[in-house]
Amino acid sequence: MKLSSEETSKLHAYWRAANYLSVGQLYLRHNPLLKEPLKLEHVKNMLLGHWGTTPGQNFIYTHLNRVINKYDLDMIYVSGPGHGGPAVVAGTYLEGTYTEVYPNITQDEDGLRKLFTQFSYPGGISSHASPPTPGSIHEGGELGYSLSHSFGAVLDNPSLVVACVVGDGEAETGPLATAWHSNKFLNPLTDGVVLPILHLNGYKISNPTVLARISHEELEQLFKGYGWTPYFVEGEEPEAMHQAMATVLDEAIEQIKAIKLNATTQADMERPRWPMIVLRSPKGWTGPKEVDGFKIEGNFRAHQIPLAVSASAPPEHLQMLEDWMKSYHPEELFDENGRLKPELAELAPKGDRRMGANPHANGGQLLRNLRLPDxxxxxxxxxxxxxxxxxxxxxxxxxxxxxxxxxxxxxxxxxxxxxxxxxxxxxxxxxxxxxxxxxxxxxxxxxxxxxxxxxxxxxxxxxxxxxxxxxxxxxxxxxxxxxxxxxxxxxxxxxxxxxxxxxxxxxxxxxxxxxxxxxxxxxxxxxxxxxxxxxxxxxxxxxxxxxxxxxxxxxxxxxxxxxxxxxxxxxxxxxxxxxAGKHPAPQWLNMEQAIAHCTRGIGIWNFASNDQDAEPDVIMACSGDVPTLEILAAVSIIREHLPQIRIRVINVVDLFKLQKSSEHTHGLSDKDYDALFTVNKPVVFAFHGYPWLVHRLTYNRANNTNLHVRGYKEEGTITTSFDMTVLNEMDRFHLAMDVIDRLPQTGTQGVYLKQLLTDKLTEHKQYIKANGKDMPEILNWKWNQPTQ
Missing domain, CATH: 3.40.50.970 (Thiamin diphosphate (ThDP)-binding fold, Pyr/PP domains)
Structure with a gap:
C-alpha cells in the first residue's frame, strides 16, 4: 500500500516527536520545549546514554503503531539492541501509557521536564528498556536474548505478535545467532508469531558489525538459509523510507495472516517461512552529521553521546545541540502546554492495543494458577x-x-x-x-x-x-x-x-x-x-x-x-x-516424613541419631542425595565400632536454612541454629557442592570454628561412582575418620578403626582398578538400624 502524503507527513511528525523526546532524555533537565535559548544550566551535568540505535527504533515503533491500528494486532515490542531505552520510553510516553503508569510524568511541559531529567540520572531510570519501562519484557543490558525471549512469549499465545528488534551488534552473539532457528519449533496453529526486525545501523561501540558489511545477496541467502522470508528496507531519505517501511510491514502482516489461516485448514502443511525485516539505516540517524571534524551520523561515534555539552566542551556545542533539537520542529509537534498535538496523538493505538499497555508485557496480569495433582x-x-x-x-x-x-x-x-x-x-x-x-x-x-x-x-x-x-x-x-x-x-x-x-x-x-x-x-x-x-x-x-x-x-x-x-x-x-539425582538410590523418608522435613527445610534424622537422651559428641550433617548416603554409611561405621559415641544426624534440604535469618528469609535464627548444631561440638558436614559455600553461609555462626565440610574439590575423572567421593574425600571412610580425629575420647578404639578405614581405601583402589566397578560392600550396602 502506498501512503498518502498526509499519512506520510503524520508518520514523519510522530517520528520526529519520538526523536525529540529521545534527545531531550539524553541531554536536558530544564527548558524541555526550548521556549528560551538553550543554556548550560538547562543541560544535565552528566551526559549518559546511547543515541545510535534510538532513531531507528523510534522509526520502527512509529510504523508498528500504524499496522497495529490497521490490522487490530495484539503486539508487544522487544528492544534487543543495548541501550534502547530512550526509544521505548518515548514511544510509551507518546501513546499515553507512561503517564498512566507514572502519573507524575504528566502530558505537559512539566511532565516533559521530569521525563527528561529522570533518564540516566540518580534515582531515575536506566538507559535500557528496563523493568520500569512499560511494555518491556526484556532488559537489553546484556545482548543476545531478545529473539529467544520473543519466541518464548508467543508459545501457546496464538493471537500474540512480538515485534523483536535485533541489533546488528547483538546479532553477533552466540545465543542470538542460534535463536534464528526457533522458527523450527513454532506451531502456526497454537502459537503466536515473532516478527524479527534486524536493525542494521552498521556499527557497534567502535567497530563495524559483521552483518552490515556483507553483501545484500549474502545477507539474503543467510536468512533464507535460516528458513525466513527476508524483506529489506534500506536508505536514509525519510519520505522514501516511510513508504518502503509501510509497504514491507503490510506485506509481512499479510503473509503472517495467510500462514495463520492456512494452519487452520491444512493439517499437514509444510513448515512456513515466516517473514522477517532487515532495516538498514544510518547509526544516529537524523543526529549531528559532523562534530569537531569527525563524522557522527552513520558512524560508530554516534553510538553513545554524540555531542559533548558542558562547561569544558567547546562552547559552540551548546548551539549545535539546540540546532539539533530544533531540527525536529517541536513547535509543530507539541502545543503551548507541551502536549502532543491531537492529530498526532490519534496515530497511537488505543487501550490494551498500545504496546506499552499490552497485558502480555506485564505477564502477572494474565497469570493463572497451575492445576497440580496431589x-x-x-x-x-x-x-x-x-x-x-x-x-x-x-x-x-x-x-x-x-x-x-x-x-x-x-x-x-x-x-x-x-x-x-x-x-x-x-x-x-x-x-x-x-x-x-x-x-x-x-x-x-x-x-x-x-x-x-x-x-x-x-x-x-x-x-x-x-x-x-x-x-x-x-x-x-x-x-x-x-x-x-x-x-x-x-x-x-x-x-x-x-x-x-x-x-x-x-x-x-x-x-x-x-x-x-x-x-x-x-x-x-x-x-x-x-x-x-x-x-x-x-x-x-x-x-x-x-x-x-x-x-x-x-x-x-x-x-x-x-x-x-x-x-x-x-x-x-x-x-x-x-x-536431584537420576540414578537408583536409597530412599529414606516416607511421604509424611518427607513433607514435614521439607517444610522445615532442615532437621534431625531421628532414625540415624543416638543422642536423644544425651548431649551429642558430634554432629554429622549432609545436604544432597550422595552426601546423605555417605554420611549415613559413615554413621553406621561409627555406631558399629564406637557405639559409645553419641551422634546427631542433620539433613539440609533448603540450603538457605544455614544462613542467618537476618540475611535470608529462610535462614535460621541463631537460637534455632545453635539448638541443632550446638555451640561447641564438632560438626562433620558432607555437602553436594564446593565445601567453602557452606562455610560462607555459616561464617558468623557460633560453632563455625568447629565446622568441617567435605564436598567437591575439583577432583574428577571417568571412574566409579563411589570413587568420585573418594577422590574428593567425601566418602564414608574419610567422613568416619573425620569423626575420630575430632573426638579424642575414642582413644585406642579410634586408632584401630582409623587404620581399618585407611586400609579400606587402599582395598577400594585396588578393587576398582582390577574389576572396573565398586566393591560389593559398597554396591550392596544397606542401612541397618543400629541396635543402640
Whole structure:
C-alpha cells in the first residue's frame, strides 16, 4: 500500500516527536520545549546514554503503531539492541501509557521536564528498556536474548505478535545467532508469531558489525538459509523510507495472516517461512552529521553521546545541540502546554492495543494458577529407611507427566531442556505430550510432533530464554539441565534475577511464576562422562543474588523431591534451583516424613541419631542425595565400632536454612541454629557442592570454628561412582575418620578403626582398578538400624 502524503507527513511528525523526546532524555533537565535559548544550566551535568540505535527504533515503533491500528494486532515490542531505552520510553510516553503508569510524568511541559531529567540520572531510570519501562519484557543490558525471549512469549499465545528488534551488534552473539532457528519449533496453529526486525545501523561501540558489511545477496541467502522470508528496507531519505517501511510491514502482516489461516485448514502443511525485516539505516540517524571534524551520523561515534555539552566542551556545542533539537520542529509537534498535538496523538493505538499497555508485557496480569495433582499420590513406599529407589527424577517424571495433563487445556505449562529430558530420567512426561517440532519427522524419530509441551534444543541459552519469555508473559514452566552445563546460562540467570528483584519494587508490575531449574546428572554420578561433566558450582553463583529472589533445594530422596517440586511449581517470583539425582538410590523418608522435613527445610534424622537422651559428641550433617548416603554409611561405621559415641544426624534440604535469618528469609535464627548444631561440638558436614559455600553461609555462626565440610574439590575423572567421593574425600571412610580425629575420647578404639578405614581405601583402589566397578560392600550396602 502506498501512503498518502498526509499519512506520510503524520508518520514523519510522530517520528520526529519520538526523536525529540529521545534527545531531550539524553541531554536536558530544564527548558524541555526550548521556549528560551538553550543554556548550560538547562543541560544535565552528566551526559549518559546511547543515541545510535534510538532513531531507528523510534522509526520502527512509529510504523508498528500504524499496522497495529490497521490490522487490530495484539503486539508487544522487544528492544534487543543495548541501550534502547530512550526509544521505548518515548514511544510509551507518546501513546499515553507512561503517564498512566507514572502519573507524575504528566502530558505537559512539566511532565516533559521530569521525563527528561529522570533518564540516566540518580534515582531515575536506566538507559535500557528496563523493568520500569512499560511494555518491556526484556532488559537489553546484556545482548543476545531478545529473539529467544520473543519466541518464548508467543508459545501457546496464538493471537500474540512480538515485534523483536535485533541489533546488528547483538546479532553477533552466540545465543542470538542460534535463536534464528526457533522458527523450527513454532506451531502456526497454537502459537503466536515473532516478527524479527534486524536493525542494521552498521556499527557497534567502535567497530563495524559483521552483518552490515556483507553483501545484500549474502545477507539474503543467510536468512533464507535460516528458513525466513527476508524483506529489506534500506536508505536514509525519510519520505522514501516511510513508504518502503509501510509497504514491507503490510506485506509481512499479510503473509503472517495467510500462514495463520492456512494452519487452520491444512493439517499437514509444510513448515512456513515466516517473514522477517532487515532495516538498514544510518547509526544516529537524523543526529549531528559532523562534530569537531569527525563524522557522527552513520558512524560508530554516534553510538553513545554524540555531542559533548558542558562547561569544558567547546562552547559552540551548546548551539549545535539546540540546532539539533530544533531540527525536529517541536513547535509543530507539541502545543503551548507541551502536549502532543491531537492529530498526532490519534496515530497511537488505543487501550490494551498500545504496546506499552499490552497485558502480555506485564505477564502477572494474565497469570493463572497451575492445576497440580496431589504429589502425595506419587509417593514411594518407604517402610524402613534405605529401601531401593528407581531414581528420584524418574519418580518426579510421573508427577510432571500429570502436571502436563492437568494443564493441557489451558496451555499453561511447558518443560524446557537441551535434549536431556530422557537422559535426565523424565521420560514419563512423553506419555502425556511430545516434543514440539515443526521440521520434518522421519521414521524411528521419537516423541516429535507439531504440538507438544516439551521444548528441546541443544542450546541451554535457547531453553532458558524460551522459558523466561514464557514466564514473563504469564505462564509456568520447568528447565531441566545437566548440572555441569547450567553454567552456560550463568549470565542469563543473572539478568532474570535482577529483573525479578527490580520488578518487586514496582507496584504496577505483577508477580510472575518462578523460574524453576532442575539440575541433575550431577557431579557425583558422571562416572562415564568424566571431569568435563563434573561441576556443582552453579549453587555458588546463585547464592550471590538477593535473598528475596533465590531459593536452593537439595532433596535427599524421591519423596522429598516430590514435595519440593510441588512447592516450587506453586511459587511466584523466585528462581528455584533444585538439585536431584537420576540414578537408583536409597530412599529414606516416607511421604509424611518427607513433607514435614521439607517444610522445615532442615532437621534431625531421628532414625540415624543416638543422642536423644544425651548431649551429642558430634554432629554429622549432609545436604544432597550422595552426601546423605555417605554420611549415613559413615554413621553406621561409627555406631558399629564406637557405639559409645553419641551422634546427631542433620539433613539440609533448603540450603538457605544455614544462613542467618537476618540475611535470608529462610535462614535460621541463631537460637534455632545453635539448638541443632550446638555451640561447641564438632560438626562433620558432607555437602553436594564446593565445601567453602557452606562455610560462607555459616561464617558468623557460633560453632563455625568447629565446622568441617567435605564436598567437591575439583577432583574428577571417568571412574566409579563411589570413587568420585573418594577422590574428593567425601566418602564414608574419610567422613568416619573425620569423626575420630575430632573426638579424642575414642582413644585406642579410634586408632584401630582409623587404620581399618585407611586400609579400606587402599582395598577400594585396588578393587576398582582390577574389576572396573565398586566393591560389593559398597554396591550392596544397606542401612541397618543400629541396635543402640
Amino acid at each position: 504429589f502425595r499420590d506419587y509417593a514411594i513406599a518407604v517402610n524402613s529407611p534405605g529401601v531401593n529407589g528407581e531414581g528420584d527424577t524418574y519418580v518426579s517424571g510421573r508427577f510432571l507427566r500429570d502436571v502436563i495433563k492437568e494443564n493441557q487445556h489451558d496451555r499453561n505449562f511447558r518443560i524446557f531442556g537441551p535434549d536431556e529430558t530422557v537422559s535426565n530420567r523424565l521420560e514419563l512426561v512423553f506419555e502425556a505430550t511430545n516434543r514440539q517440532w515443526d521440521a520434518p519427522i522421519i521414521e524411528h524419530d521419537e516423541f516429535l510432533a507439531r504440538d507438544g509441551s516439551v521444548m528441546e534444543m541443544l542450546s541451554e541459552h535457547q531453553c532458558e530464554g524460551w522459558l523466561e519469555g514464557y514466564l514473563l508473559t504469564g505462564r509456568h514452566g520447568l528447565f531441566n539441565c545437566y548440572e555441569a552445563f547450567i553454567h552456560i546460562v550463568d549470565s542469563m540467570f543473572n539478568q532474570h534475577a535482577k529483573w525479578l528483584k527490580t520488578t518487586l519494587e514496582l507496584p504496577w508490575r505483577r508477580k510472575i511464576a518462578s523460574l524453576n531449574i532442575l539440575l541433575t546428572s550431577t557431579v557425583w554420578r558422571q562416572d562415564h562422562n568424566g571431569f568435563t561433566h563434573q561441576d556443582p558450582g552453579f549453587l555458588d553463583h546463585v547464592v550471590n543474588k538477593k535473598a528475596n529472589i533465590v531459593r536452593v533445594y537439595l532433596p535427599p530422596d524421591a519423596n522429598c523431591l516430590l514435595s519440593v517440586m510441588d512447592h516450587c511449581l506453586r511459587s511466584y517470583h523466585y528462581v528455584n534451583v533444585i538439585v
